Amino acid sequence: xxxxxxxxxxxxxxxxxxxxxxxxxxxxxxxxxxxxxxxxxxxxxxxxxxxxxxxxxxxxxxxxxxxxxxxxxxxxxxxxxxxxxxxxxxxxxxxxxxxxxxxxxxxxxxxxxxxxxxxxxxxxxxxxxxxxxxxxxxxxxxxxxxxxxxxxxxxxxxxxxxxxxxxxxxxxxxxxxxxxxxxxxxxxxxxxxxxxxxxxxxxxxxxxxxxxxxxxxxxxxxxxxxxxxxxxxxxxxxxxxxxxxxxxxxxxxxxxxxxxxxxxxxxxxxxxxxxxxxxxxxxxxxxxxxxxxxxxxxxxxxxxxxxxxxxxxxxxxxxxxxxxxxxxxxxxxxxxxxxxxxxxxxxxxxxxxxxxxxxxxxxxxxxxxxxxxxxxxxxxxxxxxxxxxxxxxxxxxxxxxxxxxxxxxxxxxxxxxxxxxxxxxxxxxxxxxxxxxxxxxxxxxxxxxxxxxxxxxxxxxxxxxxxxxxxxxxxxxxxxxxxxxxxxxxxxxxxxxxxxxxxxxxxxxxxxxxxxxxxxxxxxxxxx
Numbered sequence: 001x002x003x004x005x006x007x008x009x010x011x012x013x014x015x016x017x018x019x020x021x022x023x024x025x026x027x028x029x030x031x032x033x034x035x036x037x038x039x040x041x042x043x044x045x046x047x048x049x050x051x052x053x054x055x056x057x058x059x060x061x062x063x064x065x066x067x068x069x070x071x072x073x074x075x076x077x078x079x080x081x082x083x084x085x086x087x088x089x090x091x092x093x094x095x096x097x098x099x100x101x102x103x104x105x106x107x108x109x110x111x112x113x114x115x116x117x118x119x120x121x122x123x124x125x126x127x128x129x130x131x132x133x134x135x136x137x138x139x140x141x142x143x144x145x146x147x148x149x150x151x152x153x154x155x156x157x158x159x160x161x162x163x164x165x166x167x168x169x170x171x172x173x174x175x176x177x178x179x180x181x182x183x184x185x186x187x188x189x190x191x192x193x194x195x196x197x198x199x200x201x202x203x204x205x206x207x208x209x210x211x212x213x214x215x216x217x218x219x220x221x222x223x224x225x226x227x228x229x230x231x232x233x234x235x236x237x238x239x240x241x242x243x244x245x246x247x248x249x250x251x252x253x254x255x256x257x258x259x260x261x262x263x264x265x266x267x268x269x270x271x272x273x274x275x276x277x278x279x280x281x282x283x284x285x286x287x288x289x290x291x292x293x294x295x296x297x298x299x300x301x302x303x304x305x306x307x308x309x310x311x312x313x314x315x316x317x318x319x320x321x322x323x324x325x326x327x328x329x330x331x332x333x334x335x336x337x338x339x340x341x342x343x344x345x346x347x348x349x350x351x352x353x354x355x356x357x358x359x360x361x362x363x364x365x366x367x368x369x370x371x372x373x374x375x376x377x378x379x380x381x382x383x384x385x386x387x388x389x390x391x392x393x394x395x396x397x398x399x400x401x402x403x404x405x406x407x408x409x410x411x412x413x414x415x416x417x418x419x420x421x422x423x424x425x426x427x428x429x430x431x432x433x434x435x436x437x438x439x440x441x442x443x444x445x446x447x448x449x450x451x452x453x454x455x456x457x458x459x460x461x462x463x464x465x466x467x468x469x470x471x472x473x474x475x476x477x478x479x480x481x482x483x484x485x486x487x488x489x490x491x492x493x494x495x496x497x498x499x500x501x502x503x504x505x506x507x508x509x510x511x512x513x514x515x516x517x518x519x520x521x522x523x524x525x526x527x528x
Contacts, residue, residue, distance in 0.1 A: 002167065002168045003162075003163065003165035003166065003167055003168070004100060004143055004144075004145070004165055004166055004168075004171070005100065005163075005164055005165050006026075006029075006031055006100040006101045006145065006160060006164060006165065006166060007030075007031060007032065007098075007100055008031065008032045008034060008077075008097065008098065008099050008100055008101070009026050009031050009032070009033055009034065009099070009100065009101035009102070009103060010034045010035070010053070010074070010099050010101070010102050010103070010104075010133070011023060011033060011034070011035045011039050011043070011102075011103040011104075012035060012036040012037075012039050012053075012103075012104050012129075012130065012133070013039050013103065013104060013105045013150075014105055014106060014107050014108055014127075014130075015105045015108070015150060016038075016039065016042055017150050018150040018153050019039065019042065019043070019103070019150070020042060020043060020046045020048075021153070022103065022150075022153040022156065022157065023043050023046070023048055024046070024048065025157045025160070026101075026160075027048055027049070029160055029164055030164075031101070031160075031164075032051065033048060033049065033050045033051065034050070034051045034052075034053060034056055034099070035050045035051070035052070035053065036052070036053045036061065037061060040052060040053075053074065056073050056074065056077075056097065066128070072094070072096065073096055073097075074099070074133065075132070075133075075136050076090070076091065076094065076096040077091075077096050077097055077098050077099040078099050078102065078133065078136040078137050078140060078144055079136050079139065079140050080096070080098060080140070080143075081140070081142075081143070082098065082143045098143075099137075099144065100143070100144060100145065101144070101145045101146075101147070101156075101166075102133055102134070102137040102144065102145070102146045102147070103147045103153075103156075104130050104133050104134050104137075104146070104147075104148055105130070105148055105149070105150070105181075106127040106130045106131060106134075106148075106181070106182075106185055107125045107126065107127035107130065108125060109122070109125045109126060109127070109185065109188055109189060109192075110188050110232070110233045110234070112125040113188075113192055113196070113233075113234075114233075114234050119197070122192070126189055127185070131182045131185060131186075134146060134148060134178050134179075134181065134182050135178075135179070135182060137175075137178070138174075138175040138178040138179050139175075141171040141172055141174070141175035142168070142171070144171070145159075145166045145170070145171050145174060146171075146174050146175055146178045147174055147178075148174075148177060148178045148181045149177060149181070152174065152177070155170070156170075183209065184209035184211075184232045186207070187207040187208055187209040187232070188209065188232060188233050190203075190205070190207050191207065191208070191233075194206075201369075201382070202380065206378075206380065208231065208232075209231070209232040209233075210229035210230060210231050210232060211229060211230050211231075211232055212227060212228075212229055213227075213228045213229060213230045213240055214227065214228045214249070215227050216228060216249070216250070216251060216252050216255075217249060217251055218251065218252065219252045220252055220253060224252075226251075226252040228240060228255065236362050236363070236366060236368070237358070237359050237360065237362075238259065238262060238358065238362055239255060239258055239259055239262060239335070239356060239358065241358070241359055242335070242356040242357055242358045242359070243356070243357045244354060244355070244356055245339070245344060245347070245355040245356070245357060246347060246348060246351065246353070246354065246355050247333075247351070247352055247353050247354030247355060248352060248354070250333070250354060250356075254311070254332060254333050254354065256281055257278050257279070257280065257281055257310075257311045257332075257333070258278075258311050258313070258333045258335055258356065260278050260281040260282070260283075260311075260418065261276050261277075261278040261283075261311045261312065261313035261333075261335055262313050262335050262358065262361070262362065263362065263364065263418065264276045264278070264283055264286065264313070264415070264418040265313040265314060265315050265335075265361065266315075266361040266362050266363070266364045267364050267414050267418075268288060268315045269315055269361040269363075269364070271288060271315070272288045272289065272290065272295075272430075273288065273289055273290065273291055273292045273294070273295050273314070273315065273316050274286070274287065274288045274295055274314065274315045274316075275287055275292060275295040275296045275298075275299040275312065275313075275314050275322075276299065276312070276313045276314075277299050277300065277302075277303075277306075277307045277310050277311070277312055278310055278311040278312075278313070279306045279307065279309070279310040279311070281420070282419055282420055282435070282437040282438065283415060283418060283419060283432070283435060284302065284303040284306035284307055284310065284435060285298075285299035285300055285301070285302035285303050285304075285306075285307055285432055285435075286299055286302070286415050286431075286432045287299040287302070287430060287431040287432065288411075288430040288431070289430070289431075291321075291322075292314055292316050292318065292319060292321075292322040293319070293321045293322045293325055295314075296312075296314075296322050296325050296326060297325065298430075298431045299431070299432070300329070301431075301456055301460060302431065302432045302433065302434070302435070302452070302453075302456060302466075303434075303435065303452050303456060304329070304456070304459065305455070306452075307329060308329055308330055309330050309331070309332055310331060310332065311331075311332055311333045311334075311335070312326055312331055312333070312334045312335070313334075313335040313336070314334075314335070314336045314337075315337070315361060316336075316337070316338075317336060317337055317338030317339060317340060317343075318334070318336045318338065318339040318340065318343040319340055319342065319343055320340065320341075320342025320343050320345070320346055321342075322343065323339070323342070323343035323344075323346035323347055324346045326347075327346055327347065327349065327350050327353070331350075331353055332353070332354065333353070333354045333355075333356060334347065334353065334354070334355050334356065335356045335358060336355075336356070336357060336358070337357070337358055337359075337360060337361060338357060339355065339357060364385065365385045365387060366383065366385060367382070367383065367385065368382070368383045368385075369381060369382055369383065370382075370383055384417060384525060384527070386523055388410070388413060388521045388523060390406060390410070392521060392522065392523075393406075393409075393496070393519040393520070393521060394499070394519060394520045394522065395517070395518075395519050396499065396504075396508050396511075396518055396519065396520050397508060397511050397512050397516060397517055397518040398512050399512075399515065399516070399517045400517055401471075401494045401517035401519060402494075402517075404429075405471055405493060405494035405517055406494075406519075407430075408427050408428055408429065408430075408470060408471035408494065409471040409473065409494055409495075409496035409519060410496070411427045411430055411471075412425045412426065412427035412432075412470075412471050412472060412473035412496060413425075413473045413496050413521065413525075415427065415432060415435070415473070416473040416474070416475045416525055417475065417525035417527065418527065419435060419437045419475065419527065420437045420438040420527050420528065421438070421475055421476065421526045421527055421528060422436075422438075422439050422440070422441060422442045422444075422445045422474075422475065422476065423435075423436070423437055423445065423473075423474070423475035423476075423525070423527070424436040424442065424445040424446045424448075424449045424472060424473070424474055424475075424483070424487070425449070425472065425473045426449055426450070426453060426466070426467045426470045426471070426472050426487070426490065426492060427470055427471055427472075427473070428466055428467075428469060428470040428471065431466070433449075433453045433456075433465065433466035433467045433470045434448075434449035434450055434451075434452045434453035434456075434465070434466070434467050434490070435449050435452065436448040436449030436450075436452075441483075442474060442476075442478060442479070442483035443480075443482045443483040443486050445483070446472070446483045446484075446486035446487050446490070447486050449467075449472075449490070450465070450467055450486065450487070450489070450490035453465040453466055453467040453490065454467075464491070465490065465491065467487075467490040467491045467492060468490075468491030469491060469492075469493055470490075470491065470492050470493070470494075471492065471493070471494040471495070471496060472487040472490075472492040472494070472495050472496070473495075473496045473497070474495070474496070474497040474498075475498075475524060475525045475526060475527070476497070476498055476524045476525075476526060477497055477498050477499055477500045477501040477504070477507075477524070478497060478501060478503075478507045479501050479503060480503060480506075480507075481503070481506055481507050481509075481510035484507055484510055484511060484514075484516070485510060485514065488511075488514040488516060492516070493515070493516060493517065494516060494517045494518070494519075495511060495516055495517070495518040495519070496518075496519050496521060497518070497519075497520065497521070498520060498521050498522060498523055498524040498525075499520030499521070499522060500520075500522075500524075
C-alpha cells in the first residue's frame with residue numbers, strides 16, 4: 001500500500017492551535033470531520049460541519065469524558081487491514097466505518113504538574129483514549145495517517161494537495177513521531193509517579209524522554225557524529241536556551257566546556273564580579289574582583305598559556321572594557337547573563353567568537369541526577385550539590401587559619417569541586433594561583449599547579465609565585481604527606497581537605513612541622 005485516500009478524519013486535540021485551520025483545509029477537500037467534546041465545539045464555532053464521536057459509536061461520552069473514544073467503532077475503524085477480506089467482512093458485519101486520518105494531541109499532563117496542581121487534577125490529566133487512538137492509527141500506518149504535532153499540519157495539507165491522498169513515506173514518518181510522542185508522555189507520567197508521588201529517587205524502571213534540539217557538526221572528534229537533545233518537561237535552563245549573539249554553531253566540545261564554565265561561575269551568582277576560564281572542561285583561571293575587567297585580568301594571569309582558545313564565563317553582564325580585554329586573546333566561547341552595546345561591538349570584530357547570553361545562571365545547589373553511559377549499563381547519581389561553610393570546618397593543626405586564610409580556603413574549595421580529580425587548587429585573595437587537574441596522584445597535581453604558578457610569575461615579572469602565602473584545596477584526602485609537603489614547598493600556608501585517610505595523623509604532623517594551618521571538611525568532591 002502506497003498512497004491512501006483520506007475520506008474521514010477524527011480530530012481530538014488538547015492543544016487547539018491550528019486545528020481550525022487544518023480542519024477547514026480537510027473540509028475543503030471533501031473530508032468528513034469526526035470529533036469529540038471541546039474540539040468539536042471549537043470546529044462548530046468556526047462554522048464547520050462536524051460529526052460527534054458519540055454518533056459514530058452509538059454511545060455518549062461518559063464518566064466526565066473519561067470514556068468517549070474507547071470503542072470498537074473507533075478502534076475497529078483505525079486498526080482494520082483494509083485489503084484483508086476477513087477484516088473487511090468484520091467491518092461490514094458490525095457496521096464499522098473506516099477512519100483514514102487521526103489528528104490527536106494529548107492532555108497537558110506535564111503542564112498540569114508544572115502548574116502546581118493537586119494530585120486529583122494531575123491524575124485527571126492522564127490521557128487514556130488519546131494515546132490509544134494514536135497507537136492504533138500509528139500501528140496501522142499502512143492505511144491510516146496519524147498527526148500528533150500541530151507543526152505537521154502544513155505538511156499534511158501539502159500531502160493532500162497532491163491527490164487527496166497521503167504517501168506511505170509520510171505516514172511512516174508520522175507514525176514514528178507518534179510512537180515517540182506517546183513514549184515521552186508515558187515517561188513523564190512514570191517519572192511523576194516515581195519521584196513526586198512515591199518519593200523514589202531510583203525507581204525500578206527509569207524512563208526518560210528528550211527532544212532533538214540540534215544536529216552538531218561532529219562529536220568529540222571529526223569522525224564522530226553528535227546531536228544536542230533537550231529533556232522533555234520542566235528543566236533547568238542553560239546553554240541550549242542561551243541567545244547566541246554571534247559566531248558559528250557550537251560544537252560538541254564547545255557545549256561540554258562551556259557548560260563546565262557556566263556551572264563553575266554559577267557558584268558566584270550572588271557574589272562579587274567573577275570570571276572563569278575553562279579549557280578542556282577544567283578551569284585554568286578563576287578570579288573575583290571589584291570589576292569584571294579586574295577579575296578577567298586576574299583569572300588570565302593564573303595560566304595565560306592554557307587560556308588560549310578557552311571558554312570564558314562571567315557572573316555579570318559584560319561591559320565594553322571587559323569585552324575588549326577578552327578579545328585580546330583567542331577565545332572560543334564567552335558565556336554571560338548579558339552584554340551591553342559596547343561589549344557586543346567589541347565582540348563583533350571577532351566574527352568566529354561565540355557570544356552566548358544565558359537567561360540566568362543555574363542554581364549550583366539545585367537537586368537532580370546525573371548519568372554516565374557504560375558498556376552494558378548506566379550509572380546514575382545525585383548531583384554534587386552539597387556545600388561547606390565555615391561552621392562545618394574542623395581545625396586539625398596546632399595553628400588555626402587566619403581570617404584571610406579561611407576565606408582563601410573556602411574559595412579554593414569551591415573551585416576544586418569543579419576540577420577533575422586528583423584536584424589541587426591554590427588560591428589567594430579571591431584569585432586562583434595554580435590549578436592541578438586530572439593526575440593519577442595528588443603529589444603530581446600539587447607540583448603541576450605550583451609549576452604553573454611559577455611560570456605565571458616569570459611571565460608577569462612577579463618577584464614570587466602567587467602560591468606563596470596561598471591556601472591550597474585538595475578535593476580528596478592526602479593519602480600520604482608528600483602532596484601536602486609539595487604544597488608547602490610552593491609556599492602555601494593553609495590547607496583545606498576532606499580528611500578521612502588512615503594516615504591523617506601523619507599528614508597533620510607534617511602540616512604542623514611545616515607551620516601550616518589545616519582544616520578538614522569531612523566531605524570530598526571527586527569529579528571524574
